[in-house]
Amino acid sequence: MKQFMIKNALVLTGGAMQGLGMGLFLFPNSIPSGGAGGIAILLNYWFGISDGLALWIVNFSMLLLGVNYFGKRFVLWTIVGITMTSVSIEFFEQSVSVPDRNLMVDLILGSVFLGTGIGMLMRQEVSNGGVGVVALIIASGREILPGKPLFYINCLVFLITAMIIDWKIILLAFASQWISTKLVDYVCNLTFHQAYTLGWRKKP
Template identity: 45%
Template sequence: MTEFTLKSGIFISFGAFLQGFAMAMFLFPHDIPSGGAAGIAILLNYFLHLPLGVALWLFNILVLAIAFKWLGWRKAVATISAITITSLTISILETSNLSAAMGKSLFADLVIGAIIFGFGVGFLFRYGASSGGMAIVALLIEKYRGKAPGKSMFYINTSIFLLISVIKDWKIILLAIFCQWLSTKVIDLVYQYKKPVKKLAKAS
């Protein structure tokens, strides 16, 4: 079981902030879906006419309930904290209108946003939390099947984006898939990074 310390709490908070910063400043101004949970919310809104906010939180509550049972309460609590920090970051940045300064270059914002988002989620995974939504499903797959969470999240989210393509502009879907591909590369890089071990010189 993951031991939570002051260090892990700081990195989880930092990762959650980076995730929210990337969404608010680089991805949302271009209407690029940041992940599968947002995609599920769009589908629930389209088919069941649920408000997007309600649909998103209902889905997160469902997967967090699964997290409590299979991932343990420590990781679930860490995830709830991460989701709260991410939401607050997005709300503050949107309220301050700082994101209005972005959106000048679609490709540059897409690449920068995907990289920052990947670092944020990577820190969350590395220190025992997740970004919520499909990230929890990816962690379950990593826990029981040994698959890298970033790669699993890419395949899951891509499938959801393809479903959304029937009700949204296909160009946005392609941008979302590219964002997921790039960010998951960064996620796995951060999550699987191992500090180099210094070898002691053998006495001659």
């Protein structure tokens, strides 16, 4: 029970920090946080769906693809994480305002919170959802690391988002990805509680 409570607290905290970075800093500037974030921005742009709900829809849809590969426990914990992220995005977008926004400050702060949140989730073997699940499926099937397919999928989404909304988005998205992935590596190397090992494994 203690292990469960600690894992639950870390997953919720990681999801909240990810939502803080996206909802308060990145999404108000239409900066995609990744492939799922880019699709969420497009859904908001086309249909007026709120960013938090759009991200949850994208994440949940992608996650359904992963249940046969990684098992129900992986999916349940990831649902907890992505739901917390979406709730946090809704809260920060609707309840917190940032006066005199600065694009570069928002980019850096948003990417730092995003990377820290994702790192906390990954230390608990919980996906941050979205196209990361697709990348893990591809990596599992081809027995490669997930970084390369994730990079290519994100790049494709960034390109489409930039073509539809604004070309400067792709530069901001790449900068955000660089900062946030550095933070993911840093958090994953810290010494603090993790309930399971870091190795992604296909379910038996």
